[in-house]
Amino acid sequence: MSEDTELKRLRMRSWRRGIKEMDLILGPFADTALAALDAPARALFDALLEENDHDLYLWLTARIGPNPGAPGPARYGDLLDRIAAHAASRIVPG
Template sequence: MTETIEHTRKRLHMRSMRRGIKEMDLILSGFAAEELTAMTADELALYDALLSENDHDLYGWVGGQFAVPDIYADLIARIAAGAHGVTRPA
């Protein structure tokens, strides 16, 4: 059975809110609330793949501590743009 795009958005929003570390809950739930409704099916698929990554890696990518894999570079840049004050002081 194929998932509708609306169901995908709801599922990804829930996965964004329930992470392994609180900082990623805050960062990704804020991003999801603002961005998921405008994302295309391909962007949602990439975000879904990103959510399968380890939270400590995600936090390091968003905070600039680790090199970001090329496939996620643009998406991480978008997420990091709204993460000030959560990954580093505002």
């Protein structure tokens, strides 16, 4: 599969999640930051997309705000930190 096809597939999977909250976290990350990831990191992102949305949401929101949550599997730690930082940078204080 070409890199362009892989990126399109990952972007589509990021925007078409089971819950809207994950669409709004993973979709923008995929649109703006996914192309900068190297092949092993993209493969890890692909594996992350296989995880349950409710688990992903807990893992990411635990990194974004003061809410306690599950840290998630260690193998995803750096990637979850990147995604959470990207999401947090998009939050505009009310």
